[in-house]
Amino acid sequence: MTKNLVVGAGFTGAAIAVLIANKLNEEVLVIDKKNHIAGNCYDYKDENGIMIHKYGSHIFHTNSEKVWQFVRNFGKFNTYMHKVHAIIDGIETTIPFNFNTLYDVFPTTLARRLEIKLLKAFELNKKVPVLEFQKQDDEDLKFLANYIYEKVFLHYTTKQWGTSPEDVDSAVTARVPVYLSKDNRYFQDKYQGIPTEGYTKLIEKMLDNKNIEVRLNTDFKGIKGDFKRIFYTGAIDEYFNYRLGQLPYRSVRFEFETYDREFYQNNSVVNYPCNYDFTRIHEYKHYLNDKSDKTVIAKEYSENFVIGSNERCYPIPKEENTKLYNQYLELAQKENNVYFLGRLGDYKYYDMDKAILRAIELFEEVYR
Numbered sequence: 001m002t003k004n005l006v007v008g009a010g011f012t013g014a015a016i017a018v019l020i021a022n023k024l025n026e027e028v029l030v031i032d033k034k035n036h037i038a039g040n041c042y043d044y045k046d047e048n049g050i051m052i053h054k055y056g057s058h059i060f061h062t063n064s065e066k067v068w069q070f071v072r073n074f075g076k077f078n079t080y081m082h083k084v085h086a087i088i089d090g091i092e093t094t095i096p097f098n099f100n101t102l103y104d105v106f107p108t109t110l111a112r113r114l115e116i117k118l119l120k121a122f123e124l125n126k127k128v129p130v131l132e133f134q135k136q137d138d139e140d141l142k143f144l145a146n147y148i149y150e151k152v153f154l155h156y157t158t159k160q161w162g163t164s165p166e167d168v169d170s171a172v173t174a175r176v177p178v179y180l181s182k183d184n185r186y187f188q189d190k191y192q193g194i195p196t197e198g199y200t201k202l203i204e205k206m207l208d209n210k211n212i213e214v215r216l217n218t219d220f221k222g223i224k225g226d227f228k229r230i231f232y233t234g235a236i237d238e239y240f241n242y243r244l245g246q247l248p249y250r251s252v253r254f255e256f257e258t259y260d261r262e263f264y265q266n267n268s269v270v271n272y273p274c275n276y277d278f279t280r281i282h283e284y285k286h287y288l289n290d291k292s293d294k295t296v297i298a299k300e301y302s303e304n305f306v307i308g309s310n311e312r313c314y315p316i317p318k319e320e321n322t323k324l325y326n327q328y329l330e331l332a333q334k335e336n337n338v339y340f341l342g343r344l345g346d347y348k349y350y351d352m353d354k355a356i357l358r359a360i361e362l363f364e365e366v367y368r
Contacts, residue, residue, distance in 0.1 A: 004028040007220045008233030010039025011352050012342035014206040015070070015359035016231050021211035024367065028211060029225075031218040033234075037207060040311065041199040041352065048258070048292045050284055051198050055311065056252060056300060057269055057282045058199060061189040062353035068191045070356060075202035077193030080287060082186045086271035088151050095271055096127070096186070097148050098179040105151075114144050118180055127177035131165065148178060156273035160302045161250060161316070169317035189353075194287045229366070233342035235312060236328045244327050247347055249305035249312040254282075254298040264297045277301060315347045322347075339366065 004020050006013045009032040017028045036042050040055040059082040062068055071077075086095040093104035099118075103111045117140055122128055130153045134145040149165075157165045185192075195202040207214050220234060232239055237247045255278075268286035272278060278299040285295050305312050315321070325347040332340050341358055343350045350358065 003228040004231070005223065005225070005227040005229070006030045006231045006233070008032055008039065008342060008344075009034075009037040009203070009207065009214060009216070010233065010342065010355070011041060011203065012233045012345075012350075012355045012359050013039075013231065014203045015356045016341070016363055017212050018206045018209060019360065019363040021209045023363075026211060028213070029227075030207060030212060030214045031220065031223060032214075032216050033219050035217050036200070037214065037216070038200040038203045040313070041203070043198045043200050045198075046296060048294045048296065050290045050292055050294075050296050051288050052256075052284050052296060053199075053282070053287075053298075054254075055313075056254060056298070057284075057287075058352065059187070059192065060194065060352055061187040061192040062351075063189045063191070064353055064357055066360065067353045067356050070360065071195075071202065074205040075195045075197055077191075078196055078288065079192070080194050081192050082269075083184050083267060084186045084269050084271060085265075085267040086152065086273055087275060088273065092266065092270065094184045095152065096177050096179045097152055098184065099182050100184060114140055117141055118144075122180050125179075125181045125183070127179050129177050133178050152273050154273075156271065156279060159277070159279050162302065162304060167318070169319075196288065198288075228337060230338045231362075232338060232340050233345050235344040236325070236332060236340050236347060239340070240328060240331055243331070245324060246307070247324060247328070248316045248321055250314040250316060251303050251305040251310040252313050253301045253303055253310065255301070256296060256298050258294055258296050260294055262293065262295060264295050312344055315343065315349055317349075 003026050006017045006028055009030050013030055014037070017030050020026050020028050041058050042055065043051055043053045046052050060071070060077065061082070084095045085092050088105055091105055093101045095101070099115055102114055106114070117138055121136060121138070121141065130145070130149055134149060136142060136145060153165060157168060161168050235247065237244070263285065264283050265281060269280055269282055271280045278301050280300050282298045282300065283295060285292065303310065332338065339362060340346065341362055342355060346358070
C-alpha cells in the first residue's frame with residue numbers, strides 16, 4: 001500500500017513528496033489534473049529555442065537559507081535580478097516608483113524638491129504603501145501621492161483585481177509600494193535567479209525518485225486507494241464539493257505573439273497601468289539570455305476565475321472570503337490525516353519560496 005498521496009505536482013506538492021521519499025523512505029503517489037508537472041511554474045523550450053513561462057513570468061527569490069539550499073539540490077540558478085518597467089505618461093521607467101522614477105517623469109527641479117521632502121518624511125530605503133502615502137499633509141507630497149495613485153496604482157489595480165483599490169485588502173496594496181531608494185530591483189532578497197534548465201526540469205528532478213510515482217491527467221475524485229496520509233494542494237472548496245460556496249479567485253489569460261526581431265522591448269516585464277486592457281507584457285528571452293533571431297512576448301489580461309474555463313491564480317483577500325475560507329478550514333480540521341497546503345489549499349498567495357517553506361515546515365510538523 002502506498003502510504004502517501006500528494007495532490008498537485010507544483011512546487012508545494014513536489015517538495016512535500018521528495019521530503020517524504022528521501023527522509024522517510026516511504027512511497028508517494030503524486031497526481032495532477034494538468035497534463036504536465038510544475039503547476040503554474042511550468043515552462044518549456046519552444047521551436048525558437050526560447051524558454052517560455054506558460055503561466056506568466058516566475059522569478060525565484062528568497063531570504064531563506066533553508067529554502068535556497070533545498071532548491072539548489074535539484075538545479076542550478078543564474079544570477080538574474082528582476083526589474084520591472086512601466087509606461088507612465090509615455091515614459092518607460094522603473095516600478096516600484098522610486099527616486100529614479102521621480103527623475104524620469106518630472107522636471108529635475110521638481111524631482112529634487114520632492115526627493116528632499118520624501119527623505120525628511122520617511123527613512124531611506126523604506127517601502128511605503130501607496131494608500132498610506134496619501135495621508136501626508138505637505139502639498140508637494142500630496143501632489144506626488146495623487147500622481148502615483150492615479151498613474152501607477154489606480155488603473156493597474158482596477159484591471160488586475162476587477163475592483164477599486166479601496167476594496168482590495170491592504171495585504172495586496174502593500175505589494176505596490178513607493179520605494180524610497182535608487183534600487184531598481186523589484187525584489188531585495190539575498191538570493192534571486194532563474195533555474196538555468198527551467199522550472200519544469202527542476203521539479204522533474206525533485207520528482208525523479210524511486211519512491212515517487214507521478215500520474216498526470218488524474219483527478220483526485222477518480223483516485224481509489226487506502227492512503228495513510230493525503231497532502232492536498234488543490235482548491236480547498238473543490239475538495240469539499242463547494243459545500244459552503246465557491247471561494248473567489250482572479251485568473252489571468254496570456255496572448256502569445258512571435259516577432260522576427262531580436263527583442264520586442266527593453267526589459268523582461270513592462271507594465272501598462274493606464275493604457276490598453278492588458279496589465280503587462282512579458283518577454284521571455286531576457287531571463288536565460290536565450291539566443292534566437294525571433295522573440296516571443298505574452299500580453300497578460302486579468303479576469304475572474306470560472307470553473308472549467310481558466311486557472312485559479314490569485315486568491316482574492318477580502319474579509320468575506322477569509323471568513324468563508326475559515327469555515328472550510330474548520331471542515332478540513334475534521335478530516336483524518338488530510339493536510340491542506342499551498343496557494344489553493346491555504347487560500348493564500350505564496351511566492352515560490354514561501355510555498356516550498358510551507359511544505360518543509362508541514363513535513364517537520366507532521367513527522368516530528
